[in-house]
Amino acid sequence: MREYLFMALISAAVTYLLVPLVRRFAIGIGAMPEVRERDVHTTPTPRLGGLAMYGGLVVGLLVASRLTHTGAALAESDGDAVTALIVAGGLITVTGFLDDWWGMDAFVKLAGQIAAAGVLVFFDLRLLYIPLPQDWGGSTSLDYTLSTVITIMVVVVTINAVNFVDGLDGLAAGVVCIAGMATWAYSIFLAEEISGGRITTTAAIAAVLIGACLGFLPHNFHPAKIFMGDTGAMLIGLVLASSIVTVTPLDPAIIEGMNRFGVLLPLLVPAAVLVLPLVDLITAVVRRTSRGLSPFAPDRGHLHHRLMDIGHSHRRSVLIMYAWAFLFAFGIVGMSTIGVPVLLFPVVIVLALAVLVLMALPRWRGRGGAHTASRDDPDDDGPPTGPMPPIPPEPEVRRRMPPPGDGSPQGRSTAEGNSVIPAHPGRS
Secondary structure, three states, X not given: OHHHHHHHHHHHHHXXXXXXXXXXXXXXXXXXXXOOOOOOOOOOOOOOOHHHHHHHHHHHHHHHHHOHHHHHHHHHOOOOHHXXXXXXXXXXXXXXXXXXXXXXXXXXXXXXXXXHHHHHHHOOOOOOEEOOOHHHOOOEEOOHHHHHHHHHHHHHHHHHHHHHXXXXXOHHHHHHHHHHHHHHHHHXXXXXXXXXXXXXXXXXHHHHHHHHHHHHHXXXXXXXXXXXXXXXXXXXXXXXXXXXXXOOOOOHHHHOOOOOOHHHHHHHHHHHHOHHHHHHHHHHHHHHHHOOOOOOOOOOOOHHHHHHHOOOOHHHHHHHHHHHHHHHHHHHHHHHHHOOOOOHHHHHHHHHHHHHHHHHOHHHHOOOHHHHHHHHOOOOOOXXXXXXXXXXXXXHHHHHOOOOOOOOHHHHHHHOOOOOOOOOOOOO
């Protein structure tokens, strides 16, 4: 336990200390694009925060490989997790860096994601089987080709799910941190029943991921001083996916008796920790394709946009989504430890959804709902982050201007025939 805490603290400290340097670098090279229509911030903010997160991950992994218990387990693991994550993480970080700096075609970026996932497979960090109950035919072992394809699909989907949810200050880092905590707790629970390097590898990866996210959050929580950009979102998505891949035990029979739905845990836990990003990803793809657009076409219809549109402040929207992620992720892990009947699972999920929907309603913000947000919720101690007010067209502006002689200073001077002295003599 102390080793996991130590590597998380090291990763957090390195990330935290690197962020100011990365911020200066991002400003220096111009990686601070103008505000887009779909953005919720209104002031240009530097990106590339993922570079600091990569530094924290690399140092945390190297420290983990030198620790007594964790280092021995990583050495005994089937795949070289440390080298795999450093190389794959470096590749996805370079891809994200180029996209944040110059912009990149969506399919070129997808190729970089597939290549990074292929690196994980090359170092044997891949899914070995699909766990299913006996009534469904039992767990199915995967040959190398099928294992490679499914692993790459899982990694690419996770990367894009995290990238899609990265739309508010601190949102992606916080949600992935919660997912990492749940994965770590699940791996520790399995480690009590299973001995082996694979479970310890999961716990170590999750601990380092938690540290990197916690080290970045003080700089990224609203009002953000820096964004992680695609550099960071794709990186932490890759690391989270690798922890999900490695958490699958070698022998499905080992967890058969852990509880009533134990064999499904390797499927339920990843689904639970990724439920928020996956829902956002799926709804975005359906929404865009139904309009005849590309699935990668940006818009302003994500879950966090909807929360802000119904009246929630920036911080409140982020905290609501933290609550959703926490409840789903730790709900599954908690039920796995106490062994609840499988029929209770959907009931708990329905109740949790009802509670969280009520939490998201504007009326819970006090009387007046969204209309009282500006008076009752002093959310910001920084620049505004809501959408800019619409700018009326020029004819409408002219209609709103007072006519000459209506009592305004400009009207009086014009009616009397005197020239109007401009407030700024050098301007016309």
